[in-house]
Structure formats: structure tokens, C-alpha cells
Amino acid sequence: MIKDLRVRAAQPSDMPAIAAVLERCGLPVDELPRLVGEFHVALMESELVGCACAERFGDTAIVRSVAVLREWRDQGVASHLVNAVMMRARANGTRRAVLLTSSCPSYFARYGFSLIHASKLPTEVLESEEFQRLRNTSALCMCAMLS
Template sequence: MIRDLRIRAAQPADAAAIGAVLERCGLPVDDLARLVGEFHVAVLESQIVGCACAELFGDSAIVRSVAVLREWRDQGIASHLVNAVMMRARANGSRRAVLLTSTCPSYFARYGFTLIHASKLPPEILESKEFQRMRNTSALCMCCELA
């Protein structure tokens, strides 16, 4: 891990910096204002270099918007962010985490995520903005038990 890297819960004032990271990584920012409080950020020398979110739906959490600026990748930052949002989801009562990915299924398998057919998920997950956005894409659905 990078020396002096801090992982912390996002604050409302972080919204613009999180948006910049998401945009640079090609991820959507349209519902960032609503979700900023669900994000964790990676801070290095007062700059946000990465972020991740766990959006809660009943006893499930959608892990989404995992992003690290290209110049800081492959140094364990995303791992710390994913661990942080999953720990927070677990602490808030989530029993499972789900996600959609079209590029990194093997990365998320490290955390216990396995492929699952989306039809096996609760209706509130399937009706979420994240799942609706990815409905007609090649994204894979993955699930991990948190309990």
C-alpha cells in the first residue's frame, strides 16, 4: 500500500472530486449528489485518487462506482476501497453484496463474489437505478454473502 494513503467515508464537500475521478474512469456521475454519503474515498496528499460506493437496499448492498485514477492503479487502493464499503454495508445490516461488471469479474472474485443470474436477486435490487442502467449491456451480475 502507498504510504500516507487514507481511506475514509466521503463527505458532501467531496462530491466534485469524486465526480472528477468517476468521469476520468468513464463511470456515470448522474446520481452522485444522491449517493455521496454512501461513498468511501482514497486520499493521498489531500487529493482524492479513488472512490467506491455501496448503495443499500434492504438487506442487500450494490457495490458500484469503484474507481482509481490510472496513475494510482495496481497499488492496492481499489482493494482497500472495496473492503471499506463492504465492511460498512455489513455494519449497516446488509447480508449480501451484489454488483455488475463488464470488465473485472476476476478482480471481484477475490472478495468472494460469484456469478449469479440477476433473476435470483430481490426486486428492489433489480429496480435500482444501477441495474436499470446496465439492463441491456453485457455486464455480469455477481453476488457475495456478507454474513
């Protein structure tokens, strides 16, 4: 665990640094201008080292764009970010969080996520850019109840 790590809601001025982290982690940046207010960022001193987003659709939030720079991985940064976006979603009245992952299902299971068939999700979630982008991939759909 990193002693001096700070996690906070993203600000518009964080957009270039968030984009750099997403790009270095191989994640898309095309929706960042629309979603920057839904992100949380992790900072070490003044360096942005990670980010995560929870995009809300009614009573469901899609947890997405969880990214941590390689040199800061395995130190609890992603855990702090996932906890922050889920806490914010819960505080905003979101009942469930969903995500798509092709590489980390066991990681997200720690937060109460379990596999679910995507067809059980609301239409607006299935029609989201995130789900459309990953619909024909090997990504697994996972869900966690927040309330």
C-alpha cells in the first residue's frame, strides 16, 4: 500500500493526464471529454498514476477505464480507485455496478462482482458505447449489487 497516495474526483484540467494513462494502458480515450466528470484519479505527489470511471445509466453504473501505470501496479492503487467509483455510485443512488473484463474477473470478484449474462441488463446499458465496443469480444460481463 502506498502511504502518500491521494484519490479524488477528476477535474476537467486532469483530462490530458487521464488520456495519457489510458493510452499507456491500451484503453480508449475517445469518450474522455464526455466522461471526465465521472472519473476518479490517483495521484502520487503531483503525478497522476491511475484512473477509473463509473458511467451512470439510470440505476446502473458501468465501471470502466480502470487503469494504473505499470510502475505503480500491485500497490493498491486500483483498489482505491475501484472503491472510490463504487462509493460515489452508491452515494448517487445507483443500485448496481456492471463491467466488462477480458483479463481480470478474479480481481473484480473481490468487490462483489460475479458473472452475469449481459441480456439481464437494462437496454440503455447494452446500448452504451462501452458495451457496443466490446460486444463481439471475449469480455465477460460482471455485476455487483450496491444497495
